[in-house]
Amino acid sequence: MNRTIRIGTRGSALALWQANWVAMRLAEYGTKCDVVTVVTRGDQQREAPLESLGMEGVFTKELQKWLLDGRIDVAVHSLKDLPTDVVKGLGLAAVPARESPFDVLISREAKLFHQLPKGAQIGTGSLRRRSQLLHARADLVMLDVRGNVDTRLQKLRDGQFDALVLAEAGLKRLNLAAQITEVLSPTVMLPAIGQGALGLEARSGDRSTREVLAKIDDLASHQSVLAERTLLAALRGGCLAPVGAWGRLEDDGRLHLSACVLNKDGAHRLDADLLGNAADAVQIGRQAAEQLLAAGAAALIDQSRAGK
Numbered sequence: 001m002n003r004t005i006r007i008g009t010r011g012s013a014l015a016l017w018q019a020n021w022v023a024m025r026l027a028e029y030g031t032k033c034d035v036v037t038v039v040t041r042g043d044q045q046r047e048a049p050l051e052s053l054g055m056e057g058v059f060t061k062e063l064q065k066w067l068l069d070g071r072i073d074v075a076v077h078s079l080k081d082l083p084t085d086v087v088k089g090l091g092l093a094a095v096p097a098r099e100s101p102f103d104v105l106i107s108r109e110a111k112l113f114h115q116l117p118k119g120a121q122i123g124t125g126s127l128r129r130r131s132q133l134l135h136a137r138a139d140l141v142m143l144d145v146r147g148n149v150d151t152r153l154q155k156l157r158d159g160q161f162d163a164l165v166l167a168e169a170g171l172k173r174l175n176l177a178a179q180i181t182e183v184l185s186p187t188v189m190l191p192a193i194g195q196g197a198l199g200l201e202a203r204s205g206d207r208s209t210r211e212v213l214a215k216i217d218d219l220a221s222h223q224s225v226l227a228e229r230t231l232l233a234a235l236r237g238g239c240l241a242p243v244g245a246w247g248r249l250e251d252d253g254r255l256h257l258s259a260c261v262l263n264k265d266g267a268h269r270l271d272a273d274l275l276g277n278a279a280d281a282v283q284i285g286r287q288a289a290e291q292l293l294a295a296g297a298a299a300l301i302d303q304s305r306a307g308k
Helices: 013-027 061-069 127-136 149-157 168-173 207-216 219-235 278-294 297-305
Strands: 005-009 033-037 074-078 090-094 103-107 121-123 141-143 163-167 198-203 243-249 254-262 269-277
Touching (some): 013 033, 013 149, 013 168, 061 074, 090 207, 121 149, 127 254, 149 163, 163 168, 198 207, 219 254
Parallel strands (some): 005 033
Antiparallel strands (some): 074 198
């Protein structure tokens, strides 16, 4: 490919790192890229809780608009932010090798989650994290926090919280892994759908761009997140719902999917765990969703949206 591919991204330090990483990977195959910064609604309203913005895709819709308009050729998303609803004319062209999907604790004093004092104040802007933390320890106090990683870490240093919960992948990518006091076990905290993975979105009809992006697609990562995203779509939960999932390929090549749904205060939790052929990622995701729905997952998701 002789033409230059325009890569669209949000303007945060993490988003720019991700876009430039994609550009470097594509350069290994002789493809020239320009990185184009796009301001999203989520970036414009940094202090408001995500739930209050009243829509899915606050970090992705503007990128998708630029992609459809032809102003960029590829949108680089943190896959956990990308809604599962299909946008006509667009498609997920590649999922590069996934970084850690796990969440981590960053604490000012207690180093481990179980060592946090009773009533400790935890900063998190995620309903999924809040619900799982409260399920594990109902004594904790959850406080909303927005802003980029550096802003959140500064708020912690300023004493606004006793601890933060953030994605390990973002901290690693920003060379901030030394801040981590504990990687939370998936038995306590299942990740967000697609966490740690990048989603490279392109126009469905742009064959040349999609062929180039396919060169940096990682099949194991793609199959894992496909199962997770199918699960979320079948639950009709949306990326802000209290749904966690972790898809991974076992040593024998089979796809293992663990998933959970909770209500807002974490008092009720449902779990599903499936193992199957990696080529059947969509089916595995659907089966996990069916198990959760049969156990009452829809009611828990509805309760969380109603604020109950």
